[in-house]
Amino acid sequence: MENIHYISTEVLGLEQLRIIISQHKTLSLSEEAKVNIQKCRDYLDKKMANNNKPIYGINTGFGSLCNVKISDDKLTHLQENLVKSHACGIGDEVPTEIIKIMLLLKIQSLSYGHSGVQLSTVERLIDFYNNDIFPVIYTQGSLGASGDLAPLAHLSLPLLGEGEVNFKDKKVHSSSVLKQFNWQPIVLQSKEGLALLNGTQFMSSYGCYILLKAMKCSYFSDVISAVSLEGFNGRIDPFDELIHEIRPHKGQIVTAKRIKYLLDGSQIISQYKEHVQDPYSFRCIPQVHGATKDTIDYVKKVFKTEINSVTDNPNIFIEEDVIISGGNFHGQPLALALDFLSIALSELGSISERRTYQLISGLRGLPAFLIDNPGLNSGLMIPQYTAASIASQNKQLATPASIDSIVSSNGQEDHVSMGANAATKCLKIIENVERILAIELLNASQAIEFRRPLHSSEFIETFLKSYREEVPLVKEDRILHYDIQNSVAFLNSFIVELEE
Numbered sequence: 001m002e003n004i005h006y007i008s009t010e011v012l013g014l015e016q017l018r019i020i021i022s023q024h025k026t027l028s029l030s031e032e033a034k035v036n037i038q039k040c041r042d043y044l045d046k047k048m049a050n051n052n053k054p055i056y057g058i059n060t061g062f063g064s065l066c067n068v069k070i071s072d073d074k075l076t077h078l079q080e081n082l083v084k085s086h087a088c089g090i091g092d093e094v095p096t097e098i099i100k101i102m103l104l105l106k107i108q109s110l111s112y113g114h115s116g117v118q119l120s121t122v123e124r125l126i127d128f129y130n131n132d133i134f135p136v137i138y139t140q141g142s143l144g145a146s147g148d149l150a151p152l153a154h155l156s157l158p159l160l161g162e163g164e165v166n167f168k169d170k171k172v173h174s175s176s177v178l179k180q181f182n183w184q185p186i187v188l189q190s191k192e193g194l195a196l197l198n199g200t201q202f203m204s205s206y207g208c209y210i211l212l213k214a215m216k217c218s219y220f221s222d223v224i225s226a227v228s229l230e231g232f233n234g235r236i237d238p239f240d241e242l243i244h245e246i247r248p249h250k251g252q253i254v255t256a257k258r259i260k261y262l263l264d265g266s267q268i269i270s271q272y273k274e275h276v277q278d279p280y281s282f283r284c285i286p287q288v289h290g291a292t293k294d295t296i297d298y299v300k301k302v303f304k305t306e307i308n309s310v311t312d313n314p315n316i317f318i319e320e321d322v323i324i325s326g327g328n329f330h331g332q333p334l335a336l337a338l339d340f341l342s343i344a345l346s347e348l349g350s351i352s353e354r355r356t357y358q359l360i361s362g363l364r365g366l367p368a369f370l371i372d373n374p375g376l377n378s379g380l381m382i383p384q385y386t387a388a389s390i391a392s393q394n395k396q397l398a399t400p401a402s403i404d405s406i407v408s409s410n411g412q413e414d415h416v417s418m419g420a421n422a423a424t425k426c427l428k429i430i431e432n433v434e435r436i437l438a439i440e441l442l443n444a445s446q447a448i449e450f451r452r453p454l455h456s457s458e459f460i461e462t463f464l465k466s467y468r469e470e471v472p473l474v475k476e477d478r479i480l481h482y483d484i485q486n487s488v489a490f491l492n493s494f495i496v497e498l499e500e
Helices: 014-022 031-049 072-086 096-110 119-130 149-160 174-180 192-197 201-231 241-245 250-262 285-307 332-359 381-397 419-451 458-468 480-492
Strands: 004-007 026-029 090-093 138-140 164-167 170-173 315-317 322-324
Touching: 014 096, 014 201, 014 285, 026 031, 026 119, 031 119, 031 315, 072 149, 072 192, 096 119, 096 149, 096 201, 119 149, 138 149, 138 419, 149 174, 149 192, 149 201, 164 174, 170 174, 201 250, 201 285, 201 332, 201 419, 201 458, 241 250, 250 285, 250 458, 285 332, 332 381, 332 419, 381 419, 381 480, 419 458, 419 480, 458 480
Parallel strands: 004 026
Antiparallel strands: 090 138, 164 170, 315 322
């Protein structure tokens, strides 16, 4: 069976995106997409041949220079200048996993036939994708309003034989890769530079990548909290469906049901409890984890709409015979969603750290810091420090980026979304949450050993047996950095199927 994904007008979902990436599918334009792209380019060429009026970005300057008319013989030069002049990104390099998604989403957006690009331009982007040729792109430089101008300029430079790419684990000038494949640089036609640079693919790609991680983290938050509940000898009562039916938030109901399922058959959870209540970090798992699930669901809807949209400018409508300059490149929907997601993910880390703190506190028959001979051994004292430090950093990073705006382009671009900053911050938060959850797992798996000979559920025992193959029980002090790293790797090794 051919391992190809055909770019078309069919709706692209996050689970499909995950499959395309994880199964290393190659991309190809459907016949429908080829026709749409070519028809739009033909229409634009005909329009330009019979029209001397200024049309923004096609025969005019850009931004506040939109009123400067450009002669027909300089239109290619205009588009190339646009790409070169906007390639002023700086900072850390964008991970190649995200650049791959950027390429896919830019191809998708251009394929609808409202952008006026050449078929050869889109096919070259597909060549880059299929051959793992990743343009070097930087994290800083986008205001998230005129599209992700600087990042997308760096994405587009190799089309011209300019800029650098990562190819076969080496950073090289793009001209050498073009020569290796015997490809000629693309000669950009009218509007093409603007079509490539206007768009939200930097924000969108970060968002999709983060969402894939977020749904996985949400699931493991439930699993690990169930292990913690067992280690803390907690009560099952707060997960009773009767409680959640009278406050029926979807995420809350799903979380409570999952915890009960995960602990089904456990000897530990079903034994008599002297205490009548648990701290909120245990008792309110459905409410806190559930609220994050509901946030993720909302953000998924925003990004699913975005990655199936046309976000460059101006937009070409063949049937209506109009070219309209608007603002589909503005990242406000994504900026707000990313900020919301950042807050929700930060809370997963916050409540996780609190459970870790409870587990090491010498409560409910557990030894202080979950170690024999405390004093001689510090046990798991300091991983909680690490988790607390990371949780605190997340609170700082979760301050919304979208509440800020800085005027640019001589006042023409007078409100911007700062969605790119929201995106890069959100990635740091989700990576931090993975580490906090790994630390909770290290503690929870240790705590549950002090409940022996009682056993947890079959699911939890199987999960812990697999974990113990990577991270042994801590019997005396050792370098725990490696255990935390291995715990993160253990969680990342799982594939979790996603719901659309």
